[in-house]
């Protein structure tokens with residue numbers, strides 16, 4: 008048993024729902040109790056979809072358990088077929104139905120429906136949402152993709168785009184950005200899946216020359232199978248950030264046998280110029296803590312350091328499957344990766360790292376609010392405000408612009424930060440002030456932690472500390488206390504405070 | 514004016530009206546969801562769901578409407594090895610509880626809340642509670658109830674929780690009034706003042722704000738249900754000798770007056786005195802409701818089954834705002850507790866119990882009501898089809914009972930229609 012308050016990922020059948028809801032002409036019959044229908048609201052409320060997910064739940068009750076829950080499943084599957092007339096169906100069990108072992112796959116086959124029925128085995132007590140999405144997509148691709156037809160001569164190179172789902176973080180916008188990029192390169196898009204694809208489209212996957220994998224957490228296993236079955240290579244680079252986007256273009260150009268140089272040369276990217284412009288000097292060395300799914304966390308770590316000049320003080324993910332890559336990336340920055348799905352452990356890691364900016368998930372946004380640290384969301388799980396009405400991709404050239412804005416916006420602007428430093432005692436301009444463009448709500452002063460028992464702060468030193476802007480005060484306090492403890496200083500005076508400052512500023 | 518309004522004859526009523534009972538997909542929350550308001554209500558209680566990742570995800574998604582930084586609930590997520598054998602599961606549960614209590618020393622009352630998986634594997638949480646009580650007494654009291662989706666629907670979770678509290682109530686033979694059902698504190702305070710003004714007392718509330726303030730119960734206890742979904746709690750209170758005062762529920766001016774009157778009659782308060790005390794409040798309520806009359810009167814309204822509040826709400830909207838209920842869906846119809854409500858419903862309203870969401874959607878599309886009250890999974894899809902909707906979960910998260918909330922309650926239904934008329938897009 009694992010004690011959990013908030014979780015980063017839902018159960019695996021939520022992953023299956025994300026695939027089913029992304030697609031057209033597919034229906035999911037889920038053997039599950041009534042409460043599990045809450046999952047619909049993820050799509051209708053959080054993502055604000057205008058249609059119910061194509062999911063029928065059997066909603067068995069305690070009184071059915073002694074009787075025939077299997078019959079209930081068959082009725083639900085038959086009626087769902089008659090009502091929705093899908094091209095294909097997926098069937099499976101949620102955590103409770105897994106325990107009663109009704110075998111939805113066998114039951115559905117016994118119905119003899121005139122459409123393909125794909126049975127899902129998603130072990131709820133071992134696996135989670137992303138795994139469930141990947142497994143579902145893999146099973147669908149495997150069951151539905153037909154052997155490729157012989158390729159026509161002289162055809163433009165073509166690819167499939169794999170990975171975007173419903174409830175994905177900016178998947179819809181990423182897809183538009185990348186589709187546009189590939190089209191400008193002269194590459195035809197054969198099929199995009201799961202988002203917008205029908206089961207019939209999946210049958211055509213083998214016709215493409217290669218696969219573009221946008222979200223390996225979801226499309227990884229399907230792409231690996233397509234590589235084996237149809238000899239389709241797949242892209243490895245995730246085009247988040249300018250550098251990665253350029254590498255991605257080079258990678259697809261090589262796969263397609265095209266010359267990427269013209270497109271790379273033609274691209275003028277605002278984010279790069281903004282980052283070089285003198286106004287951005289103050290971003291140099293900002294301490295940033297990055298946490299999310301592996302793909303987004305790794306990409307954010309790279310962009311934060313290489314394209315904004317931040318210092319990476321924390322990197323982590325809730326995805327244990329990709330722990331190794333994260334550990335390696337963290338090591339390159341001289342830090343240790345935080346691999347955990349316990350948000351309290353992540354919060355502790357953030358506190359220890361004392362970042363000036365957090366790039367995380369919805370959970371880290373709450374942590375950041377509590378700690379009074381600026382934050383931007385870079386990865387699922389996300390909430391309704393992370394589905395903006397405007398076009399807001401994370402990938403490609405426009406994605407790099409969006410990320411530049413999103414990450415810089417929560418920070419204090421350069422000159423403002425200096426003025427705060429200079430006029431600490433101005434009554435409107437005091438150290439607790441929030442960035443002026445964010446209104447009053449952003450600042451929450453956290454209570455001063457108690458110093459180690461052996462230490463006391465002289466009153467005047469404490470007052471001096473109070474003049475330091477709140478967003479660096481905690482760090483100054485801890486550094487000074489560490490400095491004093493290491494040197495056996497019992498009372499921290501103003502001198503000790505400034506000695507510590509001199510010691511720690513490099 | 515209030516007297517005239519009061520004198521309005523009861524509608525023909527549909528106490529005996531037929532009910533459409535369907536079996537199909539039920540689009541409702543399970544009883545775990547009640548924790549989202551109960552953990553705010555009982556301030557020193559903690560709710561530990563013994564369940565799966567699905568249960569944890571439900572709590573977080575439903576609570577997403579009202580995110581709390583440090584909620585007083587959590588889930589003990591069962592994993593593969595917990596399913597291997599009962600000893601393991603029990604040992605694991607003990608370990609998780611110890612871990613939780615170490616982290617949250619402020620917990621005085623711990624509810625172990627059963628889920629579908631814990632029930633299907635027959636993990637006995639009442640035994641577990643006994644065992645844990647022995648370990649953690651006297652600092653912490655451990656109780657258990659089921660919030661599982663195979664046993665409970667949405668608000669029935671509150672019923673199960675309160676039912677678990679009844680055996681904990683000390684025996685108290687003295688006369689007194691008990692108000693049963695979680696209410697917002699502002700509502701409780703208003704009611705307390707009204708009962709005091711009427712000379713009814715002592716008055717206690719279940720659930721209490723703090724576990725330590727759990728009231729007593731006995732043959733002298735008369736209780737008023739503040740919520741329509743408390744069948745089991747009422748039964749257990751009656752087993753302890755308490756007597757239920759039959760009344761409509763305190764929604765709207767009329768409902769609140771009738772509800773208060775049930776207590777006033779039990780306490781032998783003269784009718785004139787009752788009018789004297791309640792007239793001003795009732796008038797305030799009527800004035801506040803009247804502001805929304807023009808927008809709502811004559812509009813047709815349908816309810817999808819959700820909180821069991823549907824029948825009292827339909828009664829309020831039809832009698833005080835002249836709306837026309839088309840279909841009133843409810844997850845369960847507990848006739849004895851709703852007898853006074855059913856008598857006030859228009860005879861032509863169609864009642865449905867349980868339900869098949871796809872078939873009710875068909876009926877809804879055919880009837881095209883002006884306003885649809887439904888859960889979060891259906892609201893946006895119906896809006897996208899051109900319906901105006903009111904999400905029903907707001908009705909359990911908002912103070913709506915009593916005179917001074919009657920206008921707010923009407924406003925909840927008026928707002929979506931108001932919005933429709935404003936938007937030009």
Ligand code: SF4
Nearest residue numbers: 042543568628629662
């Ligand atoms: S319906 Fe059952 S399994 Fe689903 S969330 Fe509710 S208690 Fe958990």
